[in-house]
Amino acid sequence: MTDMNNESSRVRDDSLRISEIFYSLQGEARESGLPTVFVRLTGCPLRCTYCDSEYAFYGGERLTLEQIVQKVQSYPARHVCVTGGEPLAQPNCLPLLTALCDAGYAVSLETSGAMPIEEVDARVSRVVDLKTPASGEQHRNRMENIAALTERDQVKFVICDRGDYDWARFILDQYRLPERVGEVLFSPSYEQLQPRQLAEWILADGLPVRMQMQLHKLLWGDVPGV
Ligand SMILES: C[S@@+](CC[C@H](N)C(=O)[O-])C[C@H]1O[C@@H](n2cnc3c(N)ncnc32)[C@H](O)[C@@H]1O
Ligand SMILES: Nc1nc2[nH]cc(C(=O)O)c2c(=O)[nH]1
Ligand code: SF4
Ligand SMILES: [Mg+2]
Numbered sequence: 001m002t003d004m005n006n007e008s009s010r011v012r013d014d015s016l017r018i019s020e021i022f023y024s025l026q027g028e029a030r031e032s033g034l035p036t037v038f039v040r041l042t043g044c045p046l047r048c049t050y051c052d053s054e055y056a057f058y059g060g061e062r063l064t065l066e067q068i069v070q071k072v073q074s075y076p077a078r079h080v081c082v083t084g085g086e087p088l089a090q091p092n093c094l095p096l097l098t099a100l101c102d103a104g105y106a107v108s109l110e111t112s113g114a115m116p117i118e119e120v121d122a123r124v125s126r127v128v129d130l131k132t133p134a135s136g137e138q139h140r141n142r143m144e145n146i147a148a149l150t151e152r153d154q155v156k157f158v159i160c161d162r163g164d165y166d167w168a169r170f171i172l173d174q175y176r177l178p179e180r181v182g183e184v185l186f187s188p189s190y191e192q193l194q195p196r197q198l199a200e201w202i203l204a205d206g207l208p209v210r211m212q213m214q215l216h217k218l219l220w221g222d223v224p225g226v
Pocket of ligand 1: 044050051052053083084085086087110111112128129156158187188189190214
């Protein structure tokens with residue numbers, strides 16, 4: 001009878017279910033334009049109305065932390081973006097982030113902010129996407145996460161309509177986000193809100209935010225993993 005408590009018989013499970021690992025230009029946030037390796041984790045507890053990565057909700061393959069790092073190291077980039085799906089929905093994402101930092105990468109994490117972010121390695125730039133009313137997931141925002149944010153982190157709002165813009169402007173002011181984080185990003189929902197319209201709203205109000213467009217979609221359209 002195998003002793004299931006025997007260390008050698010216990011499987012040290014540091015694996016994660018991975019949707020894709022690919023090399024591209026960072027299309028969003030502070031490092032936009034930089035060659036980056038993307039590690040997209042499978043699964044998400046949210047279902048944002050606009051999600052462009054629904055294909056990552058299911059499937060993928062289970063890889064060990066070592067296999068993931070080795071794959072990342074096969075590309076010529078020093079930036080890594082851990083995304084999903086919702087990466088923090090897998091507990092082993094935390095040791096993955098630390099392993100990537102230990103390997104010398106500049107690591108960013110794209111997260112919905114629905115999961116606790118306090119345990120994320122302090123070297124990681126946490127890009128927290130606060131879900132707007134039109135996302136249908138506003139109620140999932142874990143607003144206590146905001147207190148954990150620092151200058152290294154970034155807050156993003158995907159703006160679908162004027163209601164989202166007004167709500168984001170309110171949150172910006174209520175939580176004094178420009179004083180808390182390195183970047184506050186307003187991002188037009190792809191092919192739902194005209195980027196020019198968002199630009200004009202921001203200019204009219206002189207909002208201290210950075211408007212972004214998803215560079216990868218401008219380059220290659222809305223196709224996965226290019
Ligand atoms: C696919 S999610 C994965 C990481 C995490 N679940 C999150 O929501 O940040 C990565 C980012 O894609 C962006 N995104 C998804 N669908 C989009 C769309 N239709 N238009 C603009 N940005 C979108 C959101 O800003 C989101 O932060
Ligand atoms: N931030 C961010 N940059 C990206 N560059 C290429 C992407 C892609 O999904 O192909 C991508 C993406 O999904 N997110
Ligand atoms: S939280 Fe991110 S991955 Fe999940 S549905 Fe929303 S945009 Fe898509
Ligand atoms: Mg994406």
